[in-house]
Amino acid sequence: MAHLAPDEVAHYHQQGWVVPRFRLPAPQVSQMVGALDELLRLNPGVRPEKLVSAHVAGDNGEGVRGVADFLDLARDPELVDLVSDVIGDDVILWGCHVFCKPPVEGYETPWHQDGHYWPIRPLATCTVWVALEPSTRSNGCLRVIPGSHHGQVLHPHLHEDRTDLTLNQRMADGSFDESQAVNIELEPGQMSMHDVYMIHGAHANTSSVRRTGVALRYMPSSSLFDRALRPVDGKTGVPVDFARRPLWLLRGIDRSGRNDFEVGHVR
Numbered sequence: 001m002a003h004l005a006p007d008e009v010a011h012y013h014q015q016g017w018v019v020p021r022f023r024l025p026a027p028q029v030s031q032m033v034g035a036l037d038e039l040l041r042l043n044p045g046v047r048p049e050k051l052v053s054a055h056v057a058g059d060n061g062e063g064v065r066g067v068a069d070f071l072d073l074a075r076d077p078e079l080v081d082l083v084s085d086v087i088g089d090d091v092i093l094w095g096c097h098v099f100c101k102p103p104v105e106g107y108e109t110p111w112h113q114d115g116h117y118w119p120i121r122p123l124a125t126c127t128v129w130v131a132l133e134p135s136t137r138s139n140g141c142l143r144v145i146p147g148s149h150h151g152q153v154l155h156p157h158l159h160e161d162r163t164d165l166t167l168n169q170r171m172a173d174g175s176f177d178e179s180q181a182v183n184i185e186l187e188p189g190q191m192s193m194h195d196v197y198m199i200h201g202a203h204a205n206t207s208s209v210r211r212t213g214v215a216l217r218y219m220p221s222s223s224l225f226d227r228a229l230r231p232v233d234g235k236t237g238v239p240v241d242f243a244r245r246p247l248w249l250l251r252g253i254d255r256s257g258r259n260d261f262e263v264g265h266v267r
Ligand SMILES: O=C(O)CCC(=O)C(=O)O
Pocket: 099, 108, 109, 114, 127, 129, 142, 166, 200, 201, 202, 213, 215
């Protein structure tokens, strides 16, 4: 069991993010680095920051050939324990995005709120961002604006045409105070967890060290993954197909009674 301690749960709710004391054991990190190598080998034509639905093995219908180890990681009961401590006991896995920033020319992640992009209503998600490699200030670690999730406000995002970004939507200047940013530096096997409304981003990787995080996306089953919604259809620079995205009920029951766990699964 890997539950969050009360101070960790409190930190998540107060700040919008937390780095749990729990971390993946070294052999599991090594296995996942092997899976990452396989993922990169299978997807030579995809920017490594844009490996969306990496957990859906084979041709995932979103332009990526996924690897099953990422699904195994997402279903790891210890990770689901951590998630259930902040979103409750009914947990759906709905996404996994590998953000691998190669040395020297790894893309910047503009300041954004995840909730701007996703067809989940009511909007609720916990992301677990698992570091497979050192993630530091110099190689573009995740940066967060503590407390920015309070009030559950989605701020305007502007489109950017640059090709060197992981996402082509950036929060408008002036909607938050960048001087408040906290760098989340992690060692391999450590992870951070963040709320769907929290403002975050990451600098480009201009260092000589690759930086990879596996962003595992979980939602409470009281929300609906509404396949009819396309909040920022085609404008993010990351091709996604929410209409065919498979969902997994990892724990509990479907409280909304309307989530579809059949679509997108190969039987
Ligand atoms: O790893 C990054 O650079 C961005 C990650 C991110 O935006 C997320 O996990 O929501």
